Amino acid sequence: MYLADSRNSTTSSTAAPGSTRPGRRPAVPGTVLALGAVSLITDVSAEMITAVLPLYVVTALGLSPLGFGLLDGINNGVGALVRLAGGHLADGGGRRHKVVAGIGYGLSAVCKPLLLLARGLPAISAVLAADRAGKGLRTAPRDAMISLATRPEHRGRAFGVHRAMDTAGALLGPLVAFAVLRVAVDGYDAVFTVSACVAALGVLVLVLFVPSRPGTATPATATGTGTGTASTPPAPRPTLRDSLALLRRPALRRLTLCAALLGLTTVSDAFLYLLLQRRLGVPAGLFPLLPLGTSAAFLLLAVPLGALADRIGRRRLFLAGHAALLPAYALVLSPLRGPATVVTVLALHGAFYAATDGVLAAATAGAVPAAHLGAGQALVGTGQALARFVCSLAFGAAWSFWDGRAALAVAAVALAAAALVAARLLRTTDTPDTGRTDRDDPHNTPQGAPR
Amino acid sequence: MNRRTRLAVLLFAVVLLATVGTAAVLRAADRSAVRDRQQADGPPVRTGDVTLRPSGARQLLVRNLAWGPHRDEIAAVPAGQPDAPRTASGVKCLRFHAAAGTGICLQAERGALTDTYRAVVLDSRLRVRHSFPAPGIPTRSRVSPSGHLVAWTVFVSGDSYAGTAFSTRTAIADTRTWALDDNLEQYAVTKDGRPYHASDINIWGVTFADDTRFYATLATGGRTYLVRGDRTTRTLTTLHTNVECPSLSPDGTRIAYKKRVPGASPDAPWRLYVLDLATMEETATAEHRNIDDQALWSGNGTLVYAMPGDYGSDLWTVPADGSGTARHLMTSAVAPAYTG
Numbered sequence: 001m002y003l004a005d006s007r008n009s010t011t012s013s014t015a016a017p018g019s020t021r022p023g024r025r026p027a028v029p030g031t032v033l034a035l036g037a038v039s040l041i042t043d044v045s046a047e048m049i050t051a052v053l054p055l056y057v058v059t060a061l062g063l064s065p066l067g068f069g070l071l072d073g074i075n076n077g078v079g080a081l082v083r084l085a086g087g088h089l090a091d092g093g094g095r096r097h098k099v100v101a102g103i104g105y106g107l108s109a110v111c112k113p114l115l116l117l118a119r120g121l122p123a124i125s126a127v128l129a130a131d132r133a134g135k136g137l138r139t140a141p142r143d144a145m146i147s148l149a150t151r152p153e154h155r156g157r158a159f160g161v162h163r164a165m166d167t168a169g170a171l172l173g174p175l176v177a178f179a180v181l182r183v184a185v186d187g188y189d190a191v192f193t194v195s196a197c198v199a200a201l202g203v204l205v206l207v208l209f210v211p212s213r214p215g216t217a218t219p220a221t222a223t224g225t226g227t228g229t230a231s232t233p234p235a236p237r238p239t240l241r242d243s244l245a246l247l248r249r250p251a252l253r254r255l256t257l258c259a260a261l262l263g264l265t266t267v268s269d270a271f272l273y274l275l276l277q278r279r280l281g282v283p284a285g286l287f288p289l290l291p292l293g294t295s296a297a298f299l300l301l302a303v304p305l306g307a308l309a310d311r312i313g314r315r316r317l318f319l320a321g322h323a324a325l326l327p328a329y330a331l332v333l334s335p336l337r338g339p340a341t342v343v344t345v346l347a348l349h350g351a352f353y354a355a356t357d358g359v360l361a362a363a364t365a366g367a368v369p370a371a372h373l374g375a376g377q378a379l380v381g382t383g384q385a386l387a388r389f390v391c392s393l394a395f396g397a398a399w400s401f402w403d404g405r406a407a408l409a410v411a412a413v414a415l416a417a418a419a420l421v422a423a424r425l426l427r428t429t430d431t432p433d434t435g436r437t438d439r440d441d442p443h444n445t446p447q448g449a450p451r
Numbered sequence: 452m453n454r455r456t457r458l459a460v461l462l463f464a465v466v467l468l469a470t471v472g473t474a475a476v477l478r479a480a481d482r483s484a485v486r487d488r489q490q491a492d493g494p495p496v497r498t499g500d501v502t503l504r505p506s507g508a509r510q511l512l513v514r515n516l517a518w519g520p521h522r523d524e525i526a527a528v529p530a531g532q533p534d535a536p537r538t539a540s541g542v543k544c545l546r547f548h549a550a551a552g553t554g555i556c557l558q559a560e561r562g563a564l565t566d567t568y569r570a571v572v573l574d575s576r577l578r579v580r581h582s583f584p585a586p587g588i589p590t591r592s593r594v595s596p597s598g599h600l601v602a603w604t605v606f607v608s609g610d611s612y613a614g615t616a617f618s619t620r621t622a623i624a625d626t627r628t629w630a631l632d633d634n635l636e637q638y639a640v641t642k643d644g645r646p647y648h649a650s651d652i653n654i655w656g657v658t659f660a661d662d663t664r665f666y667a668t669l670a671t672g673g674r675t676y677l678v679r680g681d682r683t684t685r686t687l688t689t690l691h692t693n694v695e696c697p698s699l700s701p702d703g704t705r706i707a708y709k710k711r712v713p714g715a716s717p718d719a720p721w722r723l724y725v726l727d728l729a730t731m732e733e734t735a736t737a738e739h740r741n742i743d744d745q746a747l748w749s750g751n752g753t754l755v756y757a758m759p760g761d762y763g764s765d766l767w768t769v770p771a772d773g774s775g776t777a778r779h780l781m782t783s784a785v786a787p788a789y790t791g
Contacts, residue, residue: 051565054587054588054606054617055588058588058590058606059545059588062743062759062764120717120718121717121718122717122718174565175565178565178566180476180479181566182561183476183479183480184476184477184479184480184482184483185480185483185486186479186483187475187476187479187480187482187483189475189479190472190475190476190478190479190480193471193472193475193476194472194475194476197468197469197471197472198468198472200464200468201464201465201468204460204461204464205461208452208457208460208461209457209461271650274650277634278634278636278637283584283633284584284585284586284620284622284633284634285567285583285584285585285586285633286586287586287607287620288586288587288607395650396649396650396651399648399649399650400647400648400649400650400672401648402648403648404648404650407650
């Protein structure tokens, strides 16, 4: 984890590079690191459960877990609503981001010990649904807090640091869980208890070390007149109508539209791994390792690509990240085989996440006023998530209608088309990405492109 | 709260939570140690030679679940005396089946970081002939009547993004050439007379007719089907709906299986049925409890299957023609197989 000093920017920065005047915060502020730590700890706890749940269901409860996937569709719909609600509620007067996020983290933490009591698949599914609701509730306020705590020109990197920490937790979780099972054979209750303790620690770090009022950095307003002061007065509570009116902002509307459009053509992870295995002949024994490859690439690339987004523009990198999927799809469709091909596909897939996940949040932060950050993040994120869900359904149907290969070819063509449309939409930059210090598309922004 | 106070609170909480977590782990470790000690009222178990050779007296082989040093080992009892002292082989398996002197044993391997699984082919003295890596949690295994083929099914859970989606992987291996079909989903599927593709196909529970033909469950679109498989043409053809974990009778005329019955609780949806392959007529057995096992035929008239019990699971029997009642056969045992 490195915290680079702000680069020698040529824009109207208020202080000389390297200056440590009070009021200048480092590129990645403490609040972001604290939120990253909360995500890391929470993900350790969550992935502990994900890793052992199938084992627990099969060996301890003696059940067949195949009926598990049935709730996913319902969860997706409910998750979207909860996410929107979380974003909207969190915007209430600037103090509530932390409260709503805390409720979300708390709800997920309470679910862990409840697993000790859940004895059948319906009960376990209900607990998992509540866990997901907690996740939906906290996502938007968390991203809003990261946006508020960071100076606009460093948001890409800050989100990159957060996502890297988050992914590190996801990779550590299974290791902790299996370490517990190593000490205590069949000790699933011990895994759930340890997971609950870890989750509680995550909530505590949030309560203790994340300020409820992050000193806001220059918020990008619709008119692009950042004030440069270190904090904003508490805004009046936004109504639901205010939150929905966000979509009247051309910049946010385009971003939401593009995220959804690209989401509609992004093949879900599960399908990609399935195709990788079948088309490239990955031995069945190595199948469980495929997601780890994606996560490792995501972890390694999140910070550098976030920093790159700060330099060349978030929307541009967001597009480039989707473009990186095209060679990945092409490789899966190609006659190429062998480990090198598989590793390349996974690396591109991880790069796609690193170039889009936190980067989209950073781009969103530049397109909404500070008072509506929660709702803005929720709108864009939900649009993307719902579009991806629709894509999953369509992809599954296409697979049945033709076969997996044809479905992927169609998805690749659609992705290329969506990327072209998105590139056109995002090129018209009527609002700069992040207020006045941003250098979005420094060289070849079409000057005064008429809308 | 100043910084120092916050750090103090954090430190206190870390100590407290670490204590709770450690206590839970130690308690669970203690409990698993208890299982390694002989149960006072448990069935007697002693070490000895176990053979899969179908010679002389017919034996019943099981994974022994009785607490003690031989827990999880494959053990043998005379087929007619299931309560007799068990002879433990020293070979531990999660799932097991045997026929014609060949055994298939699905084992967990303690890796450095996580458990991995393997499917091990055993000779008649239970020695390892060959081992294949398995990509998930073992759930079903079968040997063909000739002993030439083995099949196994494991559960594979996806990734953190897929969350709760599970799938199965079923493989068939030839014990003469070690040729391996590591995923039957690659076979061409004919559903209701037409070629069928889908991304959500899952296959599990192979039962062999001979060295070419087998039956299994295929799931897609939220329904399950009985399929007939052919290893030479690499095809799967649907025959009937709502059939899980099929088990072919020795005479090849009937299939015992788990059927999802309407109106049952979602926690316990399956009942044990028998399907006549000639007429496709379904017969409910006298076992009225929920079943989650691939039943085993003991001759052409009786089914043996596992039910949850005090020490994991017990074995029960019921007539295959729907008559009689379910009877308790053996405590603390699972994954049965008959020799001879």
